[in-house]
Amino acid sequence: MPGRDQELGSYYVGVDVGTGSVRAALVDQRGILLAFADQPINQWEPQFNHHEQSSEDIWVACCIVTKKVVQGIDLNQIRGLGFDATCSLVVLDKQFHPLPVNHEGDSHRNIIMWLDHRAVNQVHRINETKHSVLQYVGGVMSVEMQAPKLLWLKENLRETCWDKAGHFFDLPDFLSWKATGVTARSLCSLVCKWTYSAEKGWDDSFWKMVGLEDLVADNYSKIGNQVLPPGTSLGNGLTPEAAKDLGLPAGIAVAASLIDAHAGGLGVIGADVRGHGLACEGQPVTSRLAVICGTSSCHMGISKNPIFVPGVWGPYFSAMVPGFWLNEGGQSVTGKLIDHMVQGHAAFPELQAKATARCQSIYAYLNSHLDLIKKTQPVGFLTVDLHVWPDFHGNRSPLADLTLKGMVTGLKLSQDLDDLAILYLATVQAIAFGTRLIIEAMESAGHSISTLFLCGGLGKNPLFVQMHADITGMPVVLSQEVESVLVGAAILGACASGDFASVQEAMARMSKVGKVVFPRREDKRYYDKKYQVFLKLVEHQKEYASIMKGD
Ligand SMILES: Nc1ncnc2c1ncn2[C@@H]1O[C@H](COP(=O)(O)OP(=O)(O)O)[C@@H](O)[C@H]1O
Ligand SMILES: O=C(CO)[C@H](O)[C@H](O)COP(=O)(O)O
Known part of the structure; x- marks a missing residue:
């Protein structure tokens, strides 16, 4: 909450809808968070691989957190509002009422979440077309994108959903519509998840080839035929109705939105790094990789010219930083x-009890427990004989193989807290090895990356951050504001208000370096060996699958 003696300034409200919760912040022109609030949101998993949410629930949560962060301030100081959200699919009928995305016909559950893998068969058929738009999603479309989900709805819920649908929104675009009544879509969501090209627009032949020709016949009115760059001011700003819901003044500027990972990218990638001893100092911004780590991790690298990286989404023009791929x-x-x-570990109840007794989060407790049991060796060395392959929900990048599964090798009969802590460590390391594999794929295709800028909920975990530095061999920059995704959302609001001339200017002014975590070079040999094992794990998994497929 800003103090009463706070100089009268301009504020922006950022709203970030993650997978597990909605967060809002009141942010000033320097990118400083003056107030923060969060609110959990419901998820349903009616069947394995079906993940659903409710757009009504999410809007209510947005209203709760926004009202909280503006409490006690002069509302006239609020100049703009920006939203970011997960790239989940929201379905509404022609009158903008929710439609069910499930066999139960529950219209409250009208969102197919981004991590929903129900459309496996549909995405397989889409990939078999080898249509040229697939070049712009790493060569293989992901089941997490919107085209396979639309096709699933058409093939499975024709009467209850598809035929009645009037509007299919990406969640960030649903929120900006709800706030302004403007149905224009953000270039970010359409380019990244819907095959729209910033240069050429929709490709009719793709939609016809995959069996969604009805969208073309309607001139794309259901999925978006007005497209705006993120940060553009929408319509007449906040409608009176939305203003009442959110506790904000009607008419304030509302920005075309961003997907959450992209907002995180804006919130961190433009910071002034002078004086921190970083290799990216004085180098183009393209040497920085934003890594946004929440429920999922997203690795956002930009370039002046398009770079085609097999198994890595994009290249997408102007989908995050304007003018960059x-x-x-x-x-x-x-x-x-x-x-x-x-x-899921047998020692979890004991962990919970001990962490609660010490008023610590379970992760802070686990990290201090690892420090106790490591004795004199570096903590990472506790997993010399325990290795994890992390694709429990398939591999998004760079293998782009949704059939891959998780693996653990080195299990013992023990089920105590030491065992849980070491399994946790091996999992954190496996995720960092996955990041190394992605960076190697990006670099071999033409990116040149020297520094990671990490944010999201996992950025609050010092072990996760140190492992990313040690395993990639690159320094990890953490922002001054832990909630950097919200700074990204606020940057959108600031751009929409007209207070900054460009997204780049707002980024440079509002994102700031906090702490830098350098890699422990002396541990490199150990991690290189573990990385060799990591690569063997997936090789072996593929061999097992091929043995089982054989006669
Ligand atoms: N204080 C913390 N310490 C360690 N890990 C945390 C902490 N807070 C959140 N996390 C981790 O971050 C993840 C959620 O990140 P978050 O960015 O909130 O997710 P989302 O945006 O997907 O809702 C959790 O799954 C948890 O593993
Ligand atoms: O696909 C994505 C971004 O393009 C994200 O993985 C998705 O939006 C989920 O984000 P989070 O892990 O922060 O909840």
Whole structure:
């Protein structure tokens, strides 16, 4: 909350809808968070690989957190509002009412979440077309993108959903519509998840080839035929109705939105790094990789010219930083995988009890427990004979293989807290090795990366950050504001308000270096050996699959 003696200034509200919660912040022109609030959101998993949410629930959560962060301030100081959200698919009918995306016909659950893998068969057929738009998603479309999900709805819920649908929104675009009544879509969501080209627009032949020709016949009115760069001011700003819901003044500028990972990228990648001893100082911004780590991890690298990286999404023009091409590597489950491994272990109740007794988070407790048991060796060396392959939800990048599964080798009969802590460590390391594999793929295609800029919920975990530095061999920059994704959302609001001339200017002013974590060079040999094992794991998994397929 800003103090009463706070100089009268301009504020922006950023709203970030992650997988597990909605967050809002009040942010000033220097990118400093003056107030923060969060609110959990519901998820349903009615069947394995079906993940659903409710757009009504999410809007209610947005209203709760926004009202909280503006409490007690002069509303006239708020100049702009920006949203970011996960790239989930929201379905509404022609009157903008929710439609069910499930066999139960529950219209409250009208969102197919980004991590939903129900459309495996559909994406397989889409990839078999080898259509040229696939070049711009790393060569292989992901089941997490919107075209396979649309096709699934058409083939499975024709009467209850497809035929009645009037609007298919990416969640960030749903939020900006809800705030302004403007149905224009963000270039970010359409380019990254819907095959739209910033240069050529929609490709009719793709939609016809995959069996979604009805979208073309409608001139794309259901999926978006007005497209705006992120940060553009929408319509007449916040509608009176949305203003009442959110507790904000009607008419303030609302920006065309971003996907959450992209907002994180804006929130970190433009910081002034002078004086921190970083290799990216004085180098083009293209030497920086933004790594946004929440439920999933997203690896956002930009370039002046398009770079085609097999298995890495993109290149997408102007989808994050205007004028730059974006490649987006990713791991579908990272925070969710760590939670899964820890919560599923027999010693989890003991961990919870001990962490609660010390008023610590379970992760802070695990990290201090590892420090105790490591004795004199570096903590990472505790996993010399325990190795994890992290693709419990398939591989997004760079293998782009959704059939891959998780692996653990080196299990013992022990089920105590030491065992849980070491399994947790091996999981964190596996995620960092996955990042190394993505960086290597990006570099061999033409990127030249020297520094990681990490944010998201996992950025609060010092072990996760140190392992990313040690395993990639690159320094990891953490922002001054831990909630950097919200700074990205606020940057959108700031651009829409007209207070900054460009997204680049707002980025440079509002993102700031906090802490830098350097790699421990002396441990490199150990991690290089573990990386060799990591690569063997996937090789062996493929061999097992081929043995089982044989006669
Ligand atoms: N204080 C913390 N310490 C360690 N890990 C954390 C902390 N807070 C969140 N996390 C991790 O971050 C993940 C959630 O990140 P978050 O960015 O909030 O996710 P999302 O944007 O997907 O909702 C959790 O799965 C958890 O593993
Ligand atoms: O596909 C993505 C970005 O393009 C993200 O993985 C997705 O939006 C989920 O984000 P989060 O892990 O922060 O909840």
